[in-house]
Amino acid sequence: MYSILDDAARRAKAYLQGLDGRPVAPAAAAVRNLRELDEPLPQESSDPVETLALLDRLVSPATMAMAGPRFFGFVIGGTLPVSLAANWLAGAWDQNAALHLSTPGVSYLEDVALRWLVELLELPAGTGGAFVTGATVANFTALAAARNAVLSRLGWNVEANGLFGAPVITVIAGQEAHPSLMKSLGMLGLGRSRVVRVPSDEQGRMRPAAIPAISGPTILCVQAGNVNSGAFDDFEAIIPPARALGAWIHVDGAFGLWAKAAPSRRPLARGLELADSWATDAHKWLNVPYDSGLAFVRDPNTLKAAMAITAEYLPTHTPERNPSDFTPELSRRARGVEVWAAIRSLGRAGLAELFERNCRQARRFAAGLRAAGYEVLNDVLLNQVVVTLGDAAKTRRAIAVLQHDGTCWCGVTEWRGRTAMRISVSSWATTDDDVERSLEAMIRAAAT
Numbered sequence: 001m002y003s004i005l006d007d008a009a010r011r012a013k014a015y016l017q018g019l020d021g022r023p024v025a026p027a028a029a030a031v032r033n034l035r036e037l038d039e040p041l042p043q044e045s046s047d048p049v050e051t052l053a054l055l056d057r058l059v060s061p062a063t064m065a066m067a068g069p070r071f072f073g074f075v076i077g078g079t080l081p082v083s084l085a086a087n088w089l090a091g092a093w094d095q096n097a098a099l100h101l102s103t104p105g106v107s108y109l110e111d112v113a114l115r116w117l118v119e120l121l122e123l124p125a126g127t128g129g130a131f132v133t134g135a136t137v138a139n140f141t142a143l144a145a146a147r148n149a150v151l152s153r154l155g156w157n158v159e160a161n162g163l164f165g166a167p168v169i170t171v172i173a174g175q176e177a178h179p180s181l182m183k184s185l186g187m188l189g190l191g192r193s194r195v196v197r198v199p200s201d202e203q204g205r206m207r208p209a210a211i212p213a214i215s216g217p218t219i220l221c222v223q224a225g226n227v228n229s230g231a232f233d234d235f236e237a238i239i240p241p242a243r244a245l246g247a248w249i250h251v252d253g254a255f256g257l258w259a260k261a262a263p264s265r266r267p268l269a270r271g272l273e274l275a276d277s278w279a280t281d282a283h284k285w286l287n288v289p290y291d292s293g294l295a296f297v298r299d300p301n302t303l304k305a306a307m308a309i310t311a312e313y314l315p316t317h318t319p320e321r322n323p324s325d326f327t328p329e330l331s332r333r334a335r336g337v338e339v340w341a342a343i344r345s346l347g348r349a350g351l352a353e354l355f356e357r358n359c360r361q362a363r364r365f366a367a368g369l370r371a372a373g374y375e376v377l378n379d380v381l382l383n384q385v386v387v388t389l390g391d392a393a394k395t396r397r398a399i400a401v402l403q404h405d406g407t408c409w410c411g412v413t414e415w416r417g418r419t420a421m422r423i424s425v426s427s428w429a430t431t432d433d434d435v436e437r438s439l440e441a442m443i444r445a446a447a448t
């Protein structure tokens, strides 16, 4: 009955081993062939092995090779084999990781992983957290705690009474905040359009002198890692004065938070530990499967106040931590397992090597493209490169040629009024040879 799992493992291995030799983007024919999936709703049962074979035959070739070493299109990694394997095992366990009493193994594991993360990312001792689906939801989760805290200081219980008639919260964020942060604020009833936006400098950093005077309940959102340039806000200049005036400081560090674990990049993140809450992704630079994000809150009680529920039939009262007391979801998969496996197997040294390597590879891309005569628009301090390959039309054309060529995959961005190509180096699988091959392909594409 379970031999289908061997079949899946064999197919998965063949897929991963084939990534190096295939174009990164799927062939147009493979995408066209997806129409074969348009079958009528099956009325009868069929052999599960045949369903798996169909999936592999039609969908595997229609995938973007994001798991491979030369996908640089978004700030996302691949999946470390150990985390993929842990994901399979956890899938077999089929744990509904909401409550400690019913799922002690995976709940305990998330506790351990959380403790390691707080230490690795140099967050304040005692910081609480939640394993959620990605940085959008991590921002949402941490900002729900922020909303609870700034209003409860004024005696307002937002979970019970909502925002109708509540004291008005001022939300401040940089001009260059990620659009998903605005979505998170909108979902919290804090309004996407009423956020006070602070002008940024040429690297996308918030200008500290332009932050408005803070008074009353305030949430100030800063950023570790601009999605284009990789730049960090100046936390040491921004956080202490704002916090002294009572503002809750939240850091969106979807990928930049990991700089804390890369010795040479650590200075970029200096001072972010002074904040009240943080959001990051594990499916970006930690290279675990989607969907995996992390919310951290200095005072875990505020996160619990925003997220916990009680019900007669739910055994929530245990001395141990219930994962769902800290997450938007009640039923949830044990996504902490893959995070635990990545940290357990790479260790501090292996993680530092991964982050440092990717940053060095980004610098190599920048140097190679500059040497070929192209303009790099950002200071390449982390894993991001923003480069023009001529004027806007030429840059767009070169990117289309590059994507078609298939050696690697990068996308178009707009950076401070310029059309550019963005290179994000975030995968455990990327070797220096992959960088050289990709660089050659980029220069070739730009020359056409």
Ligand SMILES: Cc1ncc(COP(=O)(O)O)c(C=O)c1O
Residues within 6 Å of the ligand: 075, 133, 134, 135, 136, 137, 178, 180, 181, 225, 226, 227, 252, 253, 254, 255, 281, 293
């Ligand atoms: C700074 C920043 N915040 C938030 C996000 C959203 O992350 P996710 O897609 O995991 O929700 C991203 C994605 O690139 C990001 O770069």
